């Protein structure tokens with residue numbers, strides 16, 4: 185933008201402000217709510233509603249106990265942010281694309297699987313800890329769903345009622361929450377903090393590449409979560425005990441890498457808005473909302489944010505080989521690693537994942553637009569800034 189254009193646009197904003205303050209109707213209120221007839225979600229365990237469970241590893245009891253009263257394919261005691269999001273749009277909970285039993289994709293589909301990364305991981309389940317369904321594969325699955333769902337709809341009847349209508353693909357909300365495991369893979373794969381940090385641009389490139397391909401298939405409203413404060417999770421603080429802590433007890437350098445990821449993600453979205461001008465991109469600062477739960481838990485009705493509710497052992501109640509739902513032998517008897525008394529006042533569920541109570545808290549904050557760029561509420565996320 186040239187110098188004179190800057191002055192002109194500053195002048196225009198000044199006039200706009202005058203106009204706003206001198207009239208009783210605030211123009212942003214005039215934005216209509218969007219019609220999002222479907223949701224297509226991409227991500228990891230933060231938003232997996234049953235993909236990894238259906239394909240590889242179902243979580244066992246006490247997962248799901250708070251809301252579903254049984255394991256429900258989610259790595260939580262209950263619902264996830266994506267569940268609250270779907271509900272707030274008046275939709276049923278999203279079916280996992282990989283689930284072949286009883287699914288209904290008429291309101292969209294969920295391609296997220298727990299342990300997914302953006303980049304191809306080195307160690308894939310069962311040889312290692314990461315999901316084979318990394319973001320490139322999730323895109324390929326979306327491609328399949330988009331074309332085959334229309335063939336199935338043509339069969340009519342019950343088949344049609346299980347698949348999204350063709351026009352839903354351009355009207356849908358596309359949601360993303362992925363990247364945390366790319367950082368985790370580096371931290372647990374013996375890379376130094378600096379090496380993980382240095383891998384961030386390549387991770388972000390992988391993200392942008394997939395966004396462009398999903399846009400080419402018709403996505404126009406994209407709601408993108410940044411990554412959370414990984415250094416506040418028991419699986420980091422318990423595994424790297426010598427890490428320097430910040431004033432609230434989170435591993436500082438690990439959070440610095442997450443913040444660097446978020447900075448690069450935000451920049452990438454600025455570029456994507458230029459490259460893909462027909463789309464509305466919303467960057468959602470989930471990091472800040474989650475961090476506030478660690479910083480001021482009491483203020484929001486929570487306690488012990490750094491301690492896993494369901495787990496065993498040590499200061500953080502977390503031991504990777506005796507995790508939530510495992511059966512372990514203590515003093516010769518077998519016991520289930522179970523839940524704490526009151527998960528509704530806890531932030532962390534199992535050392536890696538958040539409780540339903542925390543997910544609801546995060547959703548309530550982010551749906552208002554207060555943590556978004558542009559600052560539009562969820563229901564207006566189809567409007568381009």
Ligand SMILES: *[C@@H]1O[C@H](CO)[C@@H](O)[C@H](O)[C@H]1NC(C)=O
Nearest residue numbers: 276288289290291342345346
């Ligand atoms: C799939 O879900 C939609 C929306 O709830 C419903 O109208 C349709 O009947 C469902 N299809 C089946 C076969 O249950």
Ligand SMILES: *[C@@H]1O[C@H](CO)[C@@H](O)[C@H](O)[C@H]1NC(C)=O
Nearest residue numbers: 306307312369372373374375
């Ligand atoms: C990390 O290093 C340790 C010790 O050298 C080794 O046992 C472990 O296999 C390494 N992990 C990975 C993922 O390379």
Ligand SMILES: *[C@@H]1O[C@H](CO)[C@@H](O)[C@H](O)[C@H]1NC(C)=O
Nearest residue numbers: 377378381382437440441444
């Ligand atoms: C990560 O890299 C960025 C960009 O080079 C740098 O500004 C930041 O200080 C680095 N952070 C860490 C924790 O190494």
Ligand SMILES: *[C@@H]1O[C@H](CO)[C@@H](O)[C@H](O)[C@H]1NC(C)=O
Nearest residue numbers: 497498503504505506512513
């Ligand atoms: C973690 O759990 C395993 C299995 O119960 C146990 O053998 C090990 O001692 C525990 N580690 C710590 C540090 O408590």
Ligand SMILES: *[C@@H]1O[C@H](CO)[C@@H](O)[C@H](O)[C@H]1NC(C)=O
Nearest residue numbers: 496513514515516517518519
């Ligand atoms: C195991 O036995 C020891 C010694 O009797 C006891 O102090 C400890 O509390 C027991 N642990 C559990 C989990 O029951």
